[in-house]
Amino acid sequence: xTRRPPTSLGAxxxxxxxxxxxxxxxxxxxxxxxxxxxxxxxxxxxxxxxIDFKAKLKSPSWAHPLGTDDLGQDLLARMLYGGRISLAVGxxxxxxxxxxxxxxxxxxxxxxxxxxxxxxxxTDLFLSLPGLPLLLLIVYxxxxxxxxxxxPEVGVFVMIVAVIGGLRWMPVARLVRAQFLSLREKEFVxxxxxxxxxxxRQVLRHILPNSVGPVxxxxxxxxxxxxxxxxxxxxxxxxxxxxxxxxxxxxFDAKDNLDFAPHWALFPGTAIFLTVLSINYIGDGLxxxxxxxxxx
Numbered sequence: 001x002t003r004r005p006p007t008s009l010g011a012x013x014x015x016x017x018x019x020x021x022x023x024x025x026x027x028x029x030x031x032x033x034x035x036x037x038x039x040x041x042x043x044x045x046x047x048x049x050x051i052d053f054k055a056k057l058k059s060p061s062w063a064h065p066l067g068t069d070d071l072g073q074d075l076l077a078r079m080l081y082g083g084r085i086s087l088a089v090g091x092x093x094x095x096x097x098x099x100x101x102x103x104x105x106x107x108x109x110x111x112x113x114x115x116x117x118x119x120x121x122x123t124d125l126f127l128s129l130p131g132l133p134l135l136l137l138i139v140y141x142x143x144x145x146x147x148x149x150x151x152p153e154v155g156v157f158v159m160i161v162a163v164i165g166g167l168r169w170m171p172v173a174r175l176v177r178a179q180f181l182s183l184r185e186k187e188f189v190x191x192x193x194x195x196x197x198x199x200x201r202q203v204l205r206h207i208l209p210n211s212v213g214p215v216x217x218x219x220x221x222x223x224x225x226x227x228x229x230x231x232x233x234x235x236x237x238x239x240x241x242x243x244x245x246x247x248x249x250x251x252f253d254a255k256d257n258l259d260f261a262p263h264w265a266l267f268p269g270t271a272i273f274l275t276v277l278s279i280n281y282i283g284d285g286l287x288x289x290x291x292x293x294x295x296x
Contacts, residue, residue: 016289023285026278033275037083046077048245057261067263069253078245079268085246086227087275089161093226096165098219101172102208108173109180110203120177127170135229138163139238156240160233164226172218179211213286220283224276231272247272 017023052072060067066075108119139159146155183189184207192206233239234248235255242249247268254264 013289017285020285020288022281023288026281026285029274029278030282033083033271033278034087037080037087040080040083041077044077044080046074048078048081049073049243057257057264059261059263066267067261069250069264070257070261075250075264075267078250079247079271082245082247082250082268083271085157085240085244086230086248086272089157089164089230089246090223090227090275092161093164093168093229094219094222096161097168097172097222097226098215100165101169101218102176102215104169105173105176105178106180106203106208109177110184110199110207112181116177119173123170123173126167129167131167132229132232135163135167135233136236136238139233143238153240153244156244160230160239161226164229168222168225172215172222175214175218176211179214180207183207183210217283217287220279220286224279224283227272227275227279 050073052068054072055064055068056070056072058064058068058072064074064076066079068074069078104119104123108116142159143156146159149155150158184202189202189206192202197205230239230246231248231251234246235252237252239252240246240249242253250268251265251272254261254268257264
């Protein structure tokens with residue numbers, strides 16, 4: 001009788017993830033979008049700022065696969081360029097939210113007592129703040145100063161990423177705290193503590209690796225939320241300037257031409273929809289794959 005060789009945790013998680021069809025579909029769609037925005041500008045070399053009034057508001061054609069805007073600029077070229085910024089905003093804001101939330105949740109859950117109480121009250125305070133109005137206020141107050149010191153593109157990028165990430169860490173902190181409160185009483189942590197392991201070693205080697213599954217899932221949700229937040233800011237005219245065509249900015253520019261140029265808004269809206277949907281599907285798949293209690 002042959003025994004099945006043991007599989008690693010990563011291989012088992014990948015096996016579970018492969019069985020989630022919607023997650024595989026989302027991963028394939030997201031991979032296509034990422035490859036398109038990264039490699040597309042090198043293949044499709046039409047300038048994003050080339051103005052041709054003779055071709056303005058043209059429907060999709062061989063010359064312009066996604067049509068043109070009111071200045072005759074090619075929408076495909078602008079979407080490929082803007083997709084990089086939209087995805088970069090989502091990933092960067094997610095990293096800020098994950099790092100800040102994990103640090104706060106780990107300290108609160110492992111320390112307990114007054115430290116836990118104080119950090120959770122601060123978390124509740126941030127959760128009670130209205131997200132979009134506060135985001136608009138911060139952008140309105142600091143946008144011009146950052147543009148002056150860092151430039152129009154880098155300044156707005158840093159501001160939007162910092163604000164979105166700074167307003168998305170609270171759910172991660174509560175999730176990590178709950179994981180730490182549960183795991184710190186487990187037998188393997190008690191054994192490490194009994195053998196004299198320092199608190200930082202208990203956190204980094206024993207508790208945190210067993211909490212990473214829910215954190216990854218929360219990260220996928222934060223990416224989608226950050227992309228939607230950036231698109232909302234650009235749609236309201238408080239995001240990137242007009243010469244930086246993020247997907248949300250293209251939607252904002254198209255809002256007055258929906259009656260006779262619906263393609264102008266259809267394609268960036270579809271790109272945002274597919275990106276957010278695929279990331280949510282990936283999050284569902286990771287939740288099932290990284291949950292040891294989940295039976296498929």
